[in-house]
Amino acid sequence: MSSELRLKKLRGSGGYIMATVTDEQQMKGNLGGPDLFLAPIGRLNDDKITKHFCNTCEKEFEGPPKIEFENPNEEVAENLVLAERGQYICKVCNASIAEYREFKKPNEEGEIGSAKPLNANASTAPTVEVVTAPTVEVVTAPTVEVTQPGSAALVSSIEGRAVIDENANKVGIVKQVGIDASTQSMVLVITKNDGTEGSIPWVSIKKVGEVILLGKPEEEVAVQSGKCSECGFVNKDESKFCEDCGTKI
Ligand SMILES: [Zn+2]
Ligand SMILES: [Zn+2]
Structure with missing residues (x-):
């Protein structure tokens, strides 16, 4: 394969850049249409970029945009690591011109296993290991509870678990799941540290796992x-x- 460099327009969601790219990069950026896209190409060196156009400024600027990136090296699925996540940013108004994510397969020969979603758009596969996205238990539980009030399965599955707030402080122990009479919404009835009973709106629960993790406590x-x-x-x-x-x- 030749490694000839050509000056190409590479599109992003908020503009485009003009850059010299290799044949290989052109193939990566070609998603089937007439245009080349920046997202599948990833990060280019500043010296390969001659211009950038920002949709927000509606202007073309000489030179490369800012490129900000991080290397989370986060396993998003079995044998699939998010190696880098970055974006091209307009130097004038800081609007995002393009975003990209680079993934690596630690074991090149191996298959990619089931996804471990790190955010809503990474995957829809449910798992109980997510911190930011609602877990499968949180998603399905309210439905079960609302259609079958007093579902014994749900109650027995979480009762007795510790309730932990955002600051890692233990708030109490789950007693049962109930419906708040005044708001008709689902609540978690807990026994607080001091032995008294309290209730927590279901929407405040961030994660149900070994413990119940609260997201945004009312206080x-x-x-x-x-x-x-x-x-x-x-x-x-x-x-x-x-x-x-x-x-x-
Ligand atoms: Zn701009
Ligand atoms: Zn702010």
């Missing part, structure tokens, strides 16, 4: 009403926009 939401959902920065209560990233609160 925290109440205290940190200015907390940015995007970047986590805690703003003043009266803030309308995040001081850190500008997201509307």
Whole structure:
């Protein structure tokens, strides 16, 4: 295969870049249509990029965009590692021009096994090892409970498990699953550390596993009403926009 370099337009979701690419990179970027795409090619060296066009600025700029990347080396499926995740960013307005992910098979000969989703779009296969995405138990349990109130299977499967909040503090022990009479929504009835009974809205549960992990405890939401959902920065209560990233609160 020849390694001749050609100047090509490589498209991303928020613009394009002009770069010299090898035949091999062109083949990677060709998804069947007339255009070449940046995402399957991954990271290119700055010196290969001559221009970038930003859809947000509606302008073409000389030189390469910013490229930010990280190397999580995270196993997303059996024998499939997310080696690098990065994006091409407009130098002027910081909008994303293109994103890419590079995967590696640690065992080149081996098959890729079942997926271990690390976020919603990585895979839809359920597993109980996810932290960010709801687990299969959390997803299916409310349905079962709502259609068959008092489902013994569900209750017995989680009762007695420790309830842990976001800060890794033990809140109590699961007593049972119930329905809050006033809101008609599902709650987790727990025995708190001091022996009294309490209830936790089902929506506050982040993960059900060996323990019940809470995502956004009510107290925290109440205290940190200015907390940015995007970047986590805690703003003043009266803030309308995040001081850190500008997201509307
Ligand atoms: Zn821009
Ligand atoms: Zn923010």
